[in-house]
Amino acid sequence: MDQYPDAVLFDRDGTLIKDVPYNGDPDRVEPMPGAREVLRVLRARGVRTGVVSNQSGIARGLLTRTQVDAVNSRVEALLGRFGTWQVCPHGPDDGCACRKPAPTMILQACEALQVRPERTFFIGDIEADVEAALAAGATPILVPTPATLPDEVDRAPHTAPDLRSALAMVL
Template sequence: MTRPWLLSTAHEPADAPPPRPGRALPAAVLFDRDGTLVADVPYNGDPARVALMPGAREAVDAVRAAGVPVGVVTNQSGLARGLLTRRQVQDVRLRVEELLGPFAVWAVCPHGPGDGCGCRKPAPGLVLAACRSLGVPPGRTVVIGDIGADVAAARAAGARGVLVPTAATRPAEVAESGTTAADLPEAVRLALTPAVPAGEAR
C-alpha cells in the first residue's frame, strides 16, 4: 500500500466560529505531530507518554477561534518497521485529542524511508491527502512543523510552511525554511497573517 493512511475524521466542534470576514485567512492549518504538537518520543505507542509541546494548546485553540480547520500530518515509520500497530497509533491520536481537542483530519504515512511512497515527508502526499479530505486548496493551506521535511512537504504541495525549530532541528533546515517562529503561538500568528505577494506593499 503506497497511499497515506487517513485516520477516522473527527469533526470540529459544532460551535466553532465562522471565518472572520475581511481577512484572507488560510483554508486550513496542518500540524506535524512529534516534536511540534507533542514531545518527540521515538516510535511512541503509549498514550501515557504523550506530553504537549509548550504553547500547543494555545496555538491550536487560536486556529479554531479563527474558524480555520486544523489537521495533523505525521510520518509514522514505526508501523513499517513493526514497532507500532495501527491500534497504538490510534490510541496515541485519541490521547492527543483528549489534550488538544478534535482535529478535522489526521493523515499518517505508515511507510519506511526506503518504501518509495509519495506520502512520507518531505514528499507532498500527506499534505495533499489532508487537503483533499478537507476540500481545501493546498495553496491556501499552512503546514507547521519542527524539521526541514515538514517545510519541504508544504513547499512540494504548494502550501506555506512555518518552521518552529527545536534542539533536533539542524541549522541548515532553519536557513532553508523561509519562515521560522520562536514557538507554536508565534507560528500560528504567522499562519493566520495573510501572505503578501513579493513587490506588494503591506
C-alpha cells in the same frame, strides 16, 4: 474572514506534542508549549486543522497501527478534535508516495478538509515538513526543536521560535 488561512496543518511529533521516539503509549503524550492555546485560537476563528505525520515505527515493527491510533486519540483528548489525520506507516526506504517530504499527505489533508493548498499553512519541526509543504503549494513554517539541524533552519523560508509565534505569522 479572508484574512485567515483556510487551514493549518501540523506535524505531530516535535510540533504538537513532545517527541518520544516511536511512542506507542498514550500516557507519554505531552503537548508542546502553546499547542492548546494555538489550536483554540485557530478553531475560534473557523480555521480548519489537521495532522500530517510520518510513523515509520509501524514499518520498522516498533509500533502497531493500533498503538499509533491510540496515541493520536490521546492527542485529540488533550488538544481537541482535528478535521483530518494523515499518517504514513512506511519506512524511509519503502518508496511510498505518501511519506514526507512527498506532498501527498498534505494534498490529501487539504482534500479531506475541502481547502486549497495555497490557502493552507503547514507547521513542522524538520526540513521534510518544509519540503512537503512547498511541494504541495502550502506555506511552511518551521518551528525548530533541538533535533532540527541548523542548516534546515537556514534553508526554511519561514521560521518561528515556538507555536505561539507561528500563530502570529498565520493570523
